[in-house]
Amino acid sequence: MPGTSEVTSDYSGSITPSTSEEDEEEENEDNQKITENSSLLWTTTSSGSKRCPLIMFRPESLINRDKKLKSIGEKYHLAYKMVKTESKLVRSVLSAYGFHEVHPNSADFNLMWTGAHLKPFSLRSLQDFQKVNHFPRSYEITRKDRLYKNIERMAHTKGFKHFDFIPQSYLMPSEYQEFCSTYMKEKGSWIVKPIASSRGRGIYLINNPNQVPLEDNIMVCKYVSNPLLIDGFKFDVRVYVAITSYDPLLIYMFEEGLTRFATVKYEKTNRHLKNQMMHLTNYSINKKSHDYVRCEDPEVEDYGNKWSMSAMLRYLKQEGIDTSLLMMRIEAVIIKSILAAELPIATACRMFVPHRENCIELYGFDILIDENLKPW
Ligand SMILES: Nc1ncnc2c1ncn2[C@@H]1O[C@H](COP(=O)(O)OP(=O)(O)OP(=O)(O)O)[C@@H](O)[C@H]1O
Ligand SMILES: [Mg+2]
Incomplete structure (x- = not known):
């Protein structure tokens, strides 16, 4: 993922x-x-x-x-x-x-909508009828490095085959040597990402360890180079998930989501590694392209560079793909990712949140599907 x-x-x-x-x-x-x-x-x-x-x-x-x-x-x-x-x-x-x-x-x-996470003393003063839109320690799931470490830990304790959906990643600069030895064995393309950014900012592809910046807060992840394509374009799915409690865990997955397409046709060769509009599917990146096609009609779900998730599923079904299986796999990836972060977040809730229903949080999961129908 x-x-x-x-x-x-x-x-x-x-x-x-x-x-x-x-x-x-x-x-x-x-x-x-x-x-x-x-x-x-x-x-x-x-x-x-x-x-x-x-x-x-x-x-x-x-x-x-x-x-x-x-x-x-x-x-x-x-x-x-x-x-x-x-x-x-x-x-x-x-x-x-x-x-x-x-x-x-x-x-x-009654509701506090905040762009920043709350300090423990603010959380402790919440009354039972008050809600806030973040859980404490929610960065265990939203920060790329924390999510990776949590899933890696689950892979060790529960078995790799159940938690093999996150591309192998290394944190810079501390894991640079490990990255180099893996690179020697696996070569291929890797993707560099700031650990706590969003909207594709600061993300690019590399195919040589010399290109990795040895700065803090950077991750290098194995690039999934065989994405499933629609009409030759790479896409990913944005799934919205609301969590209303971590203890007990209550997950709501919204039935509709978004499909976001790259604006340049996908090529597997290394020649276009620098072309973000071929490899990244973020709207913020692709909207800058002259080729970005906007859909002005809210009734039309399968036109332009952003489709609804259901329109994408209908398209794949027509192509003979088992979309029920695909959705089951996507759900499993989402649930397992949340389970991986459940313990630290639930522990923080027990320590800082006075009433069980004080916190809610809405997450956007970006899921990439490869040509074997495996979600990442
Ligand atoms: N390992 C990977 N293999 C192939 N493509 C990837 C990989 N990681 C990211 N991408 C592509 O890059 C895009 C941006 O990556 P990602 O979603 O990790 O970061 P972001 O969008 O900047 O952050 P956030 O999703 O937290 O807002 C993805 O939507 C996907 O198209
Ligand atoms: Mg994203």
């Missing part, structure tokens, strides 16, 4: 607004109305002792601007705050549901 990002700009999960029990009786009638548009649901805790309101954020809210939706946030005085991030889309969705924004320093919020 090339990468996992924390997603801070799009969110279609759920958060729990705070209510006092006394208000409940009187509110039931109104809730009935709101429930009709199925955006506010009432659930009970596992012990059945407490009723919890659950808001379903739907993308249509951005287009419809439904007054009923707005009344949800207004009725319960729901508040959010944005800290060190703009996240316009999250803002728009929350405002469509009647949430009002409070100052980043305010303690009076």
Whole structure:
């Protein structure tokens, strides 16, 4: 798996607004109305002792601007705050549901949407009705070096054949010698990446150890040189996953995802190693190309350089590929990657998070598929 990002700009999960029990009786009638548009649901805790309101954020809210939706946030005085991030889309969705924004320093919020990770003392002060969009130590899964080390550890303890989906990688400069000895045996192309970057920034291919920068925070990974192609182009799949708890582990995988294509036809030869638009599938890289084709019609899912995941699966199915098997493999890769980071994150939650439902996080998994239908 090339990468996992924390997603801070799009969110279609759920958060729990705070209510006092006394208000409940009187509110039931109104809730009935709101429930009709199925955006506010009432659930009970596992012990059945407490009723919890659950808001379903739907993308249509951005287009419809439904007054009923707005009344949800207004009725319960729901508040959010944005800290060190703009996240316009999250803002728009929350405002469509009647949430009002409070100052980043305010303690009076239901949801904190932050671009930075919280310090332990901020986490400890969360109340049971408050949510924040990151788990402590979440970098165990979002930082490329940590993810690699966690998966490598699982390979050692649980068996390599179950955790063979992450290309062999070396951390610079400390593992340079090891990299050189592996390179002598395996040659081929390798890909250099900053450990904590995103959007393809600072990533390039090499085929000689001399080209590796001996700087801190750089990783060199084996290049998967036999990607599955569509119409001659390399692509990857962005799968959105929401985790609402690490202890117990609760993973939600969104049924739709994105397929992102390179803009230059793929060639296996070394001649074009420098051409990022052939080897990297990031939108941020390929949108700069004159060949990038945008799809303006939201109803069309299989045109241009970004398709929906389901359009890609339909295409592959037509080509005779077993797409159910492919999706099962992709799910397995995602679940095993999360399992690899579960222990350190769950431990941090036990230490710093006062209530079980305080944290949520949305991750974007970038999955590359090779010509043997193996996801990486
Ligand atoms: N080992 C690899 N073999 C082949 N292609 C790779 C490999 N690693 C990365 N790529 C290509 O490079 C792109 C960018 O890599 P990656 O997803 O790891 O970094 P990023 O997009 O910068 O970071 P993030 O996904 O955390 O935002 C991938 O989408 C994929 O097309
Ligand atoms: Mg990526």
